[in-house]
Amino acid sequence: MEFIGTQPIYLQIVDLIAENILSRKWVEGERLASVRELAIQIEVNPNTVLRSFTYLQNRNVIFNKRGIGYFVAESAYEVLLNIKRTEFIKKNAPQFFRTMDLLDIKISELNRLYTLYKKEHHS
Amino acid sequence: MEFIGTQPIYLQIVDLIAENILSRKWVEGERLASVRELAIQIEVNPNTVLRSFTYLQNRNVIFNKRGIGYFVAESAYEVLLNIKRTEFIKKNAPQFFRTMDLLDIKISELNRLYTLYKKEHHS
Amino acid sequence: MEFIGTQPIYLQIVDLIAENILSRKWVEGERLASVRELAIQIEVNPNTVLRSFTYLQNRNVIFNKRGIGYFVAESAYEVLLNIKRTEFIKKNAPQFFRTMDLLDIKISELNRLYTLYKKEHHS
Amino acid sequence: MEFIGTQPIYLQIVDLIAENILSRKWVEGERLASVRELAIQIEVNPNTVLRSFTYLQNRNVIFNKRGIGYFVAESAYEVLLNIKRTEFIKKNAPQFFRTMDLLDIKISELNRLYTLYKKEHHS
DNA sequence: GTGGTCTAGACCACC
DNA sequence: GTGGTCTAGACCACA
Structure with a gap:
């Protein structure tokens, strides 16, 4: 480890x-x-x-x-999912979007990156 | 502050x-x-x-x-943009996608969240 | 249990x-x-x-x-009663009173709580 | 200490x-x-x-x-007082009363003990 | 066997 | 200076 x-x-x-x-x-x-x-x-x-x-x-x-x-x-499971989802929606996502804006990265580009990511991790 | x-x-x-x-x-x-x-x-x-x-x-x-x-x-500006963009693509985005998978958040949901975010920050 | x-x-x-x-x-x-x-x-x-x-x-x-x-x-019965009574007077009660003081709970309030307790357990 | x-x-x-x-x-x-x-x-x-x-x-x-x-x-102060008072009313006091009953100690005796305690700690 | 507490000491980042 | 982390090791109560 x-x-x-x-x-x-x-x-x-x-x-x-x-x-x-x-x-x-x-x-x-x-x-x-x-x-x-x-x-x-x-x-x-x-x-x-x-x-x-x-x-x-x-x-x-x-x-x-x-x-x-x-x-x-x-x-x-519920407790964790709840904590993490709230954190994701309230904190992670907005902060992520904010960075995107700052770096002038469009949502279309993000979708492309996501597709790539899924290909690599085929899950 | x-x-x-x-x-x-x-x-x-x-x-x-x-x-x-x-x-x-x-x-x-x-x-x-x-x-x-x-x-x-x-x-x-x-x-x-x-x-x-x-x-x-x-x-x-x-x-x-x-x-x-x-x-x-x-x-x-150029220096920062370069640093941050690389960081975004190599680190932030993959980690973000990983969290999405763990919390079973689909890309469609993310797109919805993004639309909401843009509405609130109309920029 | x-x-x-x-x-x-x-x-x-x-x-x-x-x-x-x-x-x-x-x-x-x-x-x-x-x-x-x-x-x-x-x-x-x-x-x-x-x-x-x-x-x-x-x-x-x-x-x-x-x-x-x-x-x-x-x-x-006698043995237990003896042990527990001594413990009550020397330890439990003083400690209880100390907490009351710290929380600014008056003896009158305690008496009221006791009356309530007895009503609920009518014994 | x-x-x-x-x-x-x-x-x-x-x-x-x-x-x-x-x-x-x-x-x-x-x-x-x-x-x-x-x-x-x-x-x-x-x-x-x-x-x-x-x-x-x-x-x-x-x-x-x-x-x-x-x-x-x-x-x-408020947080602590709140925590401790709730604990006192919901837990400490009832348990204390229960012990009193079990040991056949009357509320009058408790009041006597309290008076004694206050004399010793004159506060 | 299990976890829980405590100590001693090292090392680190931060203010 | 401040707290925070980590290790090593002892010792203990409990199941």
């Missing part, structure tokens, strides 16, 4: 988990790898993993059964 | 200046507000402003006349 | 049992549910239940007949 | 800060001691203090100015 960029590792782990839930790879009630397991697997300190888990627990995405482990929370 | 989020304040100031140049509000040779003035105006430590100016100077977007102030550099 | 908060589950079970004895629901010599039964009933690891039983046995509230089960001890 | 009991040190620090705000000793906008300062003062590890600060920041009781320090948030 590679962690790059300026974003803190523990937030990159958070994103990793969020993506697995959003893509339905992990479902409600499913148990996450234990703190130690995941730490070894992705080669970071257990404290860092724990920090990610705590972060997600505070946001009701996962929860903890004492002495057993962490689990995907009941409506984790 | 409010500075929020995880992005360093000095980079937020850099963006602010870049936008003014990209939108042609500030043109070649124009003098920027002094470090002190700007610092007071946006309620930030002068060192932070200076850091932004230095950052932009290193990238040939602005230049300094000793004892007088900072000025928009000769081809600031 | 739901176990929440920061208090250890085994202590929450201890409280559960204590309440049954203090409210005279369970009397001297009465047999408790077996470790396994209780564990299944309240959805908890048998070890956890055992820990609660051991805890209460050490305090002479229950005792064990080997191969048969756990039973409410002879003066369990 | 002494930290006792089973409650984590970082939560005891949280309580300490909350009490200072609730008792109006610290007011809106006031700067808290720096992480390092407080750590030395109360003889714990800076990481532990930071954890308390982060905890309170997540709950909008304090906020951070980068490179400067932590400050009491705008409506910290």
Whole structure:
């Protein structure tokens, strides 16, 4: 596992988990790898993993059964989708459009870029 | 002036200046507000402003006349446009598309959002 | 059965049992549910239940007949009442009063809350 | 500074800060001691203090100015009072009354205890 | 076995 | 100077 960029590792782990839930790879009630397991697997300190888990627990995405482990929370998917969609519409998209305007990139050009992107990732 | 989020304040100031140049509000040779003035105006430590100016100077977007102030550099607009466009195509757009996929937002929905955005900002 | 908060589950079970004895629901010599039964009933690891039983046995509230089960001890009621009353006067009440002061809740308001409580639980 | 009991040190620090705000000793906008300062003062590890600060920041009781320090948030008092009062009325008081009933302690006795408490703390 | 707390110390970005 | 991240490692309570 590679962690790059300026974003803190523990937030990159958070994103990793969020993506697995959003893509339905992990479902409600499913148990996450234990703190130690995941730490070894992705080669970071257990404290860092724990920090990610705590972060997600505070946001009701996962929860903890004492002495057993962490689990995907009941409506984790809905909660995450809700958070991220709102963020997308209210923040990401407008900011993206603003940049487009500033760089004089037309919506037609964006559609072309999107088609290219989909070809490369054929999904 | 409010500075929020995880992005360093000095980079937020850099963006602010870049936008003014990209939108042609500030043109070649124009003098920027002094470090002190700007610092007071946006309620930030002068060192932070200076850091932004230095950052932009290193990238040939602005230049300094000793004892007088900072000025928009000769081809600031072209330089910025080049940097930002490359960044947009290589980084911003693909990442944006990736988020769209994850949140199951179709390109048609994005086009709709864009139309809305343009209406609100009729520009 | 739901176990929440920061208090250890085994202590929450201890409280559960204590309440049954203090409210005279369970009397001297009465047999408790077996470790396994209780564990299944309240959805908890048998070890956890055992820990609660051991805890209460050490305090002479229950005792064990080997191969048969756990039973409410002879003066369990008196013992518990004694422990809990002391705890109440020395610890619970002062701490409670302290919180009242901090939140600027007057004794008159507390009396009103108490009256309400009694109405709801008419006992 | 002494930290006792089973409650984590970082939560005891949280309580300490909350009490200072609730008792109006610290007011809106006031700067808290720096992480390092407080750590030395109360003889714990800076990481532990930071954890308390982060905890309170997540709950909008304090906020951070980068490179400067932590400050009491705008409506910290109201937020805290609200949280704690609700907790008192919904949780603490009913549970307290329940214990009273279980121990057969009358409201008159409680009032007597309260008078005693106030005499000792003449406030 | 599980997670949770705490310490010590290093290193970094930022103001 | 400020906080933030990360590591290593100890120790503990709990299931």
